[in-house]
Amino acid sequence: xxxxxxxxxxxxxxGSTTRFGIKQDDRRRHMYLIGKTGMGKTTTMENMVISDIxxxxxxxxxxxxxxxxxxxxxxxxxxxxxxxVYFDPSDIDYPIAFNxxxxxxxxxxxxxxxxxxxxxxxxxxxxxxxxxxxxLNNALLTMLEFPDxxxxxxxxxLSDKDYxxxxxxxxxxxxxxxxxxNEFSRYSQKFETEATAAIQNKIGQFVANPLVRNILGxxxxxxxxxxxxxxxxxxxxxxxxxxxxxxxxxxxxSMIITKLQLAAMSRVDIPExxxxxxxxxxxxxQNFATDSFANILSEARKYRLCLILAHQYIRQLVHxxxxxxxxxxxxxxxxxxxxxxxxxDAEFLEKEFMPDFEAVDIVNLAKAQVYIKLMIxxxxxxxxxxxxxxxxKSPAVSYRDLIIEHSRKTYATPIKEVSDKIAKEFMPVExxxxxxPSGGGDFRKPRMDGGGDFRKPxxxxxxxxGGGDFRxPRPAVNDIRPTPAAPPKPxxxxxxxxxxxxxxxxxxxxxxxxxVVAAVPPRPPVKPIAPPxxxxxxxxxxxxxxxxxxxxxxxxxxxxDVVKEKKPVDVSALREALKESLAKKKDNP
Numbered sequence: 001x002x003x004x005x006x007x008x009x010x011x012x013x014x015g016s017t018t019r020f021g022i023k024q025d026d027r028r029r030h031m032y033l034i035g036k037t038g039m040g041k042t043t044t045m046e047n048m049v050i051s052d053i054x055x056x057x058x059x060x061x062x063x064x065x066x067x068x069x070x071x072x073x074x075x076x077x078x079x080x081x082x083x084x085v086y087f088d089p090s091d092i093d094y095p096i097a098f099n100x101x102x103x104x105x106x107x108x109x110x111x112x113x114x115x116x117x118x119x120x121x122x123x124x125x126x127x128x129x130x131x132x133x134x135x136l137n138n139a140l141l142t143m144l145e146f147p148d149x150x151x152x153x154x155x156x157x158l159s160d161k162d163y164x165x166x167x168x169x170x171x172x173x174x175x176x177x178x179x180x181x182n183e184f185s186r187y188s189q190k191f192e193t194e195a196t197a198a199i200q201n202k203i204g205q206f207v208a209n210p211l212v213r214n215i216l217g218x219x220x221x222x223x224x225x226x227x228x229x230x231x232x233x234x235x236x237x238x239x240x241x242x243x244x245x246x247x248x249x250x251x252x253x254s255m256i257i258t259k260l261q262l263a264a265m266s267r268v269d270i271p272e273x274x275x276x277x278x279x280x281x282x283x284x285x286q287n288f289a290t291d292s293f294a295n296i297l298s299e300a301r302k303y304r305l306c307l308i309l310a311h312q313y314i315r316q317l318v319h320x321x322x323x324x325x326x327x328x329x330x331x332x333x334x335x336x337x338x339x340x341x342x343x344x345d346a347e348f349l350e351k352e353f354m355p356d357f358e359a360v361d362i363v364n365l366a367k368a369q370v371y372i373k374l375m376i377x378x379x380x381x382x383x384x385x386x387x388x389x390x391x392x393k394s395p396a397v398s399y400r401d402l403i404i405e406h407s408r409k410t411y412a413t414p415i416k417e418v419s420d421k422i423a424k425e426f427m428p429v430e431x432x433x434x435x436x437p438s439g440g441g442d443f444r445k446p447r448m449d450g451g452g453d454f455r456k457p458x459x460x461x462x463x464x465x466g467g468g469d470f471r472x473p474r475p476a477v478n479d480i481r482p483t484p485a486a487p488p489k490p491x492x493x494x495x496x497x498x499x500x501x502x503x504x505x506x507x508x509x510x511x512x513x514x515x516v517v518a519a520v521p522p523r524p525p526v527k528p529i530a531p532p533x534x535x536x537x538x539x540x541x542x543x544x545x546x547x548x549x550x551x552x553x554x555x556x557x558x559x560x561d562v563v564k565e566k567k568p569v570d571v572s573a574l575r576e577a578l579k580e581s582l583a584k585k586k587d588n589p
Contacts, residue, residue, distance in 0.1 A: 003055045008048050009370065009386040019389070022335060024277060026375040028301045032329055033310040034349075035339025040368040040388045041310045042068055044337070045281050047389050048308065050075045058232035058278040060260065064249050064287050066240030073400040075392070076234065081399050084234045085223055086407040089211055089252060090243035094412035097218035100255045101140075103147045108262055111292075113140040115258035118290035122254065123247055124202055125320060136199050138179045142167055145176075151216040152425070155203045158196045205247070212248050214415065217422045222411040225263035229278045229305075246287075253288040261296045264303035275304040285309045286316035294328030309333075314345050334375035340365040353383040 007021035033041045052059045063069040104112050121128050139157050143149040156163050171177040206212045239249040267275050317326035346359035357371050368388040374381045
């Protein structure tokens, strides 16, 4: 088949087997693979990557496990050896610099800050708050104004007031500068600590990790992603969770995808027909899927960034009832390939494959068997069943070691140089207390020294007159004379002793006249209160419970046998009495 068709499956009909693939133009509408583990998703992606490498296309592979990325190194032909960039964060001795804040154009700064905010919110969803988002967003936008800044500076910006002073003074954006001058500087020490402690704690986890620090702490990225896309490079990112940790893998992967999006969008300066396709394969992409990922799915097509995404089940795309990524996938993906999935996912996918296939069919798919909705010339086909291709056999000759060595020499920096650069970067800046306050960026409060002297800046020329310096001038060195010591003060006992007249004095002590005090009349005698009358003594009576007297049935009185007869009622008499009363009532109404 032609080079613009990537073969990834086969169908059988009446005993004959036919292989099929997807055209280059249809791949620009992205491809989505879903299925349980071990069903053949990674094998299908491996076959597609190998086909793209052999056909000379630009390829990017992002693998959170490591096996997929390492295997692809064996299939790079000798003529494309120098096209490969192997990014392995676990290679501690030769870290490759990656700085997401480096030289971002003005129109893309808010997009970068939004993408990084999405990364942090995805990694720490439980500890996030609007206040943290507000402060961190302004910190990121502050660092994006300086071309030599990196992610380590964000942590320092919040913790080092001298470093923050130098950055705020140089800010050009009035809104961001106003935040630091008019809002942040007015926070009390307690409120500032509470507001920034959580941010410093989370970002500090990455700064403290030398593996990530040596990658994000370098000011200049070793790889220009825009050039890599235009020159059809082979980018292999080995983000193995087992080697670098789950959070570090998600952080680096999400940042790389954001930078790839910006690199693709920067191709707006060339005509669309001149933009070369770049195929980005993301295995287990839910690890790197942020809210900004939805924008990539909807806008990347026109910039020729073609996505091939794979993961295991749909709920991985939903975070805290946020279905933005899931909706973006099923709303923008052109080709859907489903392997065997669970019952819940089968019911969801049934809407895509009806009426040809139902949920029960999707649940019972065999290994490597798939149902596909294939994009053909811009039109989605009817769903059909197919089989994935078997794995490609490893070549007899592998250039894996040469590729790793070439990437180290071309893109990596020895660990000693990186450590020295970072140490130099974190040298303490000149203290704000030792420098003159500048024009519009001095947001410090007046500082009190000694006994309450609110110092003011010294006027130009050093003159103490005309500049407002009201401090007392210091005396010359020759005029300094020793001050006589003051006599010691007498103690309290010594003062008492001095008041006592000495024995044998010629003059007797002056007698002290007694102070006349008016006599106070005595109080009248208080009448005694008569004692209360004694209570009458009540003789105690001993109460004894009554003892029941036993009785026998023979002592009971016999029942009378005579029964009084009831007197019969005279009904006729009652009738007569009733007639008489009615007659009287008529006569006397």
